[in-house]
Amino acid sequence: MVLLGRNRWDKQPTSQAAVLLASPGSPFSRAAVRRARELADGQPVAVLSILKIYGSSFGLPNPGLMPTRRERDEQLENVKLAISELERRGCTVDGQIAATRSAGRTIAKVARTRKVSYVVMDTQPATGIRRLIEGEVANNVRRWLRGAAVLELIGDKT
Amino acid sequence: MAGKALKARVSMMFARILVAIDDFGGSQATLDLVKGLATEGTTQVHAVHCRLRELSGYSWYARESRGDASFQAEAAVFDLRMAGLAAGAEVRYAIVDRVAEAILAEALEYGADLIVLGPPRRRELAARLFGSVTQRVVQRAKCPVIIAPRAPGRPQPRLASDPAATGCS
Numbered sequence: 245m246v247l248l249g250r251n252r253w254d255k256q257p258t259s260q261a262a263v264l265l266a267s268p269g270s271p272f273s274r275a276a277v278r279r280a281r282e283l284a285d286g287q288p289v290a291v292l293s294i295l296k297i298y299g300s301s302f303g304l305p306n307p308g309l310m311p312t313r314r315e316r317d318e319q320l321e322n323v324k325l326a327i328s329e330l331e332r333r334g335c336t337v338d339g340q341i342a343a344t345r346s347a348g349r350t351i352a353k354v355a356r357t358r359k360v361s362y363v364v365m366d367t368q369p370a371t372g373i374r375r376l377i378e379g380e381v382a383n384n385v386r387r388w389l390r391g392a393a394v395l396e397l398i399g400d401k402t
Numbered sequence: 403m404a405g406k407a408l409k410a411r412v413s414m415m416f417a418r419i420l421v422a423i424d425d426f427g428g429s430q431a432t433l434d435l436v437k438g439l440a441t442e443g444t445t446q447v448h449a450v451h452c453r454l455r456e457l458s459g460y461s462w463y464a465r466e467s468r469g470d471a472s473f474q475a476e477a478a479v480f481d482l483r484m485a486g487l488a489a490g491a492e493v494r495y496a497i498v499d500r501v502a503e504a505i506l507a508e509a510l511e512y513g514a515d516l517i518v519l520g521p522p523r524r525r526e527l528a529a530r531l532f533g534s535v536t537q538r539v540v541q542r543a544k545c546p547v548i549i550a551p552r553a554p555g556r557p558q559p560r561l562a563s564d565p566a567a568t569g570c571s
Binding site: 276383387390394399 | 433435439521522529530531533536537540541542543544546547548549551554
């Protein structure tokens with residue numbers, strides 16, 4: 245059944261990849277792209293960027309919590325840039341954007357689906373109140389991966 | 403043979419790995435991860451064990467004896483060397499709450515190109531409230547950081563197109 249007024253999502257890639265280059269919404273750093281290429285070493289790389297859905301609105305549909313077109317375009321641009329950079333360096337690469345409330349869980353889910361060996365993530369650790377409320381995406385990814393892949397974190401200063 | 407070649411290809415970028423050892427019993431998963439990442443003959447592994455010191459009254463005291471701390475480091479080195487890796491270890495004094503700084507200083511001195519940490523002791527809520535060594539290391543590290551999983555991972559099937567996996571070269 246197709247719901248009226250609702251966009252139909254594109255089919256998500258499920259082919260196996262060696263490395264998942266993931267971002268919780270921030271642009272991919274050069275160091276992360278470089279590390280993903282090194283780890284892949286000619287095998288396919290999957291690029292994933294998270295489009296954040298804000299809050300849950302007690303389970304009720306709320307268009308105000310959905311990401312805006314501008315945010316979607318930003319993520320599209322991030323993924324496109326990462327793909328073009330990886331392709332320029334001779335990698336086989338595909339990309340996807342996932343709209344989700346729980347970034348960590350979705351990244352881990354994609355890593356399991358794509359059967360990757362490594363997940364490379366940029367981390368900009370949250371501080372203060374944000375850390376208290378939202379927690380760390382990298383922590384959640386590690387928890388949800390449950391050892392299915394090796395999580396490599398690229399910090400701000402790498 | 404082909405599997406060995408793949409392993410060498412994948413991990414050849416990790417020439418100097420620094421691994422932080424907490425206690426030997428609890429660090430087995432971390433050491434296993436390092437053994438998987440390191441390449442025999444290429445990678446040098448340096449284990450660091452932080453001997454915590456705390457100020458109590460007017461004097462400093464260490465939470466574990468010198469002998470215990472040495473044992474942790476030596477056990478890690480023995481385990482790594484038995485796996486055929488070039489390994490060394492150091493016991494480093496660290497003030498309580500300054501463990502991340504000690505690990506980072508050691509990584510800088512050693513010139514590590516990868517830091518491997520064990521799973522964080524603090525659970526989700528405690529880490530959110532008080533932070534964790536892992537978070538601090540990731541925040542300030544100048545090289546990539548890998549965190550060992552709490553539970554041992556299930557091996558993923560290799561890529562079908564991978565010559566090493568299919569056995570053809």
